[in-house]
Amino acid sequence: MTELILVRHGESLWQAEDRYAGSTDIPLSPRGREQAERLATWAASANLTAIWSSPLSRTRETTAPSERMAGLTARIDSRLREIDFGRGEGLTAAEMKQSFPEAFAAFQSDPVVHYLPGGEDPHHAVRRAMACFEEMEGKHPGGRVLVVSHSTLIRLALCELIGVPLSTYRSVFPSIRSTALTEIHLEGEKASLLRFNVPLNFLEKGLHEDSEGGIPLNRL
Numbered sequence: 001m002t003e004l005i006l007v008r009h010g011e012s013l014w015q016a017e018d019r020y021a022g023s024t025d026i027p028l029s030p031r032g033r034e035q036a037e038r039l040a041t042w043a044a045s046a047n048l049t050a051i052w053s054s055p056l057s058r059t060r061e062t063t064a065p066s067e068r069m070a071g072l073t074a075r076i077d078s079r080l081r082e083i084d085f086g087r088g089e090g091l092t093a094a095e096m097k098q099s100f101p102e103a104f105a106a107f108q109s110d111p112v113v114h115y116l117p118g119g120e121d122p123h124h125a126v127r128r129a130m131a132c133f134e135e136m137e138g139k140h141p142g143g144r145v146l147v148v149s150h151s152t153l154i155r156l157a158l159c160e161l162i163g164v165p166l167s168t169y170r171s172v173f174p175s176i177r178s179t180a181l182t183e184i185h186l187e188g189e190k191a192s193l194l195r196f197n198v199p200l201n202f203l204e205k206g207l208h209e210d211s212e213g214g215i216p217l218n219r220l
Contacts, residue, residue: 002137003144003194005046006182008151009054009062010035015178018092021058022085022119022152028061035179038200040065042181048072049143052136054080054150062179063148074148079132082150083125086118112167122166126156133157137186151176158182161191173197 010032014021028036043051043066051074053063063074087103088096096104096116106114112122129149136145155173159166161184176182176197183195 001142001185001187002140004133004136004184004186005048005144005146006154006157006184007039007062007146007148008154008176008178008180009056009058009148010039011178012058014090019090020085020088020092020096020116022082022089022150023056024089025057027057032058032178033061035200036062036065039179040069042200043146044069046070046146047144048146050075050136050140051146051148052077052080052132053148054078054082056081056150059148059150063146066146066148070146077132079128080147080149080153083115083122083152083156084118084120086116086120088116088119110167111170112165122152122156122169125153126160126166129153129157130160133186154182158184158193158196161193 009028011029012021012026012032013029014024014026016029016031039062048070051063051067051070051072053059053074053076055076055078059080060076067074087100091099093104100117103114103117107116115122136147152169154176155169156166158173159169164172177199180197180199181195182197183193185192185194
């Protein structure tokens with residue numbers, strides 16, 4: 001069994017403004033850097049065996065303090081990058097509604113069938129994410145891996161593991177908190193969800209001790 005701790009990067013400059021940042025390389029905000037340091041404090045005593053990260057600046061800046069505190073060097077893997085939002089990159093929802101109202105309305109109705117114009121097909125994104133997870137499982141059997149990635153990619157991957165339609169990712173998982181922890185256990189064709197979107201302050205209060213009773217998932 002391999003444990004993957006999925007973490008969304010700290011708050012980015014665009015995230016603070018509610019702008020869509022997919023493939024655009026946006027750095028962390030001051031608050032995001034503080035969140036990265038708090039994640040590193042957790043990582044120091046988390047018994048990690050490996051760290052994997054998306055190559056984008058906001059994930060690398062989030063990962064760096066944890067690498068230092070855990071004494072590990074992160075593996076950078078482009079399959080963990082965020083989905084490309086095409087014409088939506090850098091825009092708020094209100095700006096997209098104004099710039100391309102019909103396409104944005106279709107996206108809100110079904111964000112997978114009608115992904116944003118010029119963006120990445122979510123089916124392709126989830127395939128690369130799952131291939132990356134499978135490689136982690138093969139390289140770190142029995143290990144505990146911190147995976148620093150992005151909100152939409154994490155939500156798509158969780159839908160794939162649960163076995164619900166990808167098109168529901170925005171409703172089933174409305175949001176992923178910055179540097180919150182989502183823990184999945186992988187074992188062959190089986191997976192379990194042990195934690196979802198748990199804020200670091202919960203762990204600081206000692207609420208992480210009970211890790212039993214995960215939700216069984218069907219890996220597709």
